[in-house]
Amino acid sequence: MGWGGENFKKRSDMTDYNVIRQYNFPTTIRFGAGVVKELAGHLKVNGLIRPLLVTDPMVAKLDFFVQIKDDLEAQGIFVAVFSEIHKNPVKSDVEKGGVAFREAGSDCIIGIGGGAAMDVARAIVLRIHHHRDLFDYDDLIGGDQYVTEDVPYFITIPTTSGTGSEVGRSAIISEDDTHRKRILFSPKLLAKIVFADPLLTMDLPAFVTAATGMDALTHNLEAYLAKNFQPMCEGIALEGVALIHRSIVTAVHSPGLESRSEMMIASLMGAVAFQKGLGVVHSLAHPLSSLLDTHHGLANAVNLPYGMRYNIKGSEDKFRKIARTMELSGETGTAVVDRLFELNQELGLPLHLRDIGVTKDHIEELSDLAFADFCHPNNPRPVSREDFKKLYTVAL
């Protein structure tokens, strides 16, 4: 009897071994304190001298941003800056960025900032040589088939530790009028190189550190639980959970290079892992940003314990592993959920939706939007519209 004989117990989350799958892992990542100083040299080696720096209006004023711009200019590089973007970026931000690229005669794009800035930068990368309506490229309607042309050289520099957009292939951009989130996706939109420098996050305020960090934790947890067969991503996701659980409280309340570095690499790992899929928590969170302009990480943080409680049924073994990874005394899903509530409390984040402006009157519309969202089809446990309504009601 071979290894696959009658004693071999097939894991419930494994699917058909006859199916051929593709696994892509991301691009070159230069990681470490001070690594952003390599930027000018990298541009020159690649014959690039006119970068368009895409950021948000807040980051554009921060000392480290001004320093990066000054350093580039001191080395003979002609820098243009585009920073007219919304907190939850919209299509017109991308169109304006495309105009800025052409007017400046830019030869490459550098997305520097949080997920919002990097997503707009990535969408501008698409915009330059692709001339259909931007949302014709929406992945959910098969738009990636139109991403056929070359794209400008693209570099990402994260300054928050949350979305992991720096290693992503997609940009989340909203419609200007409805604020509905659309996804632009193509492997061509992956950055050629990432400069991940934890020093850029040293002055990130406590609230942003907490909210973005909980987004990263949500990515790792949801990716680990997502139902596709992708064991490499599961390994990365579990280590991401371990790093965040070990560092997030310190990164928020008494930050140092160690905790900020661990948060930065773990957020990057979360985004590598979530090519496996996300789940119910992101579907609960997205409508809050669309309807109430809630920050993405904050929306995830509040919903995370509720969504994870929903997921325990059927995933008990995986929750046991999560509990061990988090070094909890109880090795159950309930212990994980309790710890997530406690973590939000320790980080000064709200525990209820009412604390972030949600009322009973919002629940019907939120439930419609959540059910229409693209993330929950990968959730390990199916989620109906009625389930979303119950989850919002309990979290209220």
Ligand SMILES: NC(=O)c1ccc[n+]([C@@H]2O[C@H](COP(=O)([O-])OP(=O)(O)OC[C@H]3O[C@@H](n4cnc5c(N)ncnc54)[C@H](O)[C@@H]3O)[C@@H](O)[C@H]2O)c1
């Ligand atoms: N592409 C993806 O895969 C993906 C995944 C998840 C979320 N997103 C998108 O990412 C966005 C959220 O990104 P985020 O959570 O990084 O938030 P963010 O980009 O909105 O940044 C949060 C705030 O922090 C400020 N900030 C950024 N860096 C700073 C620094 N070093 N010091 C001080 N302040 C700083 C910004 O100005 C902003 O006010 C949303 O638009 C969301 O839709 C994208």
Ligand SMILES: [Fe+2]
């Ligand atoms: Fe997210």
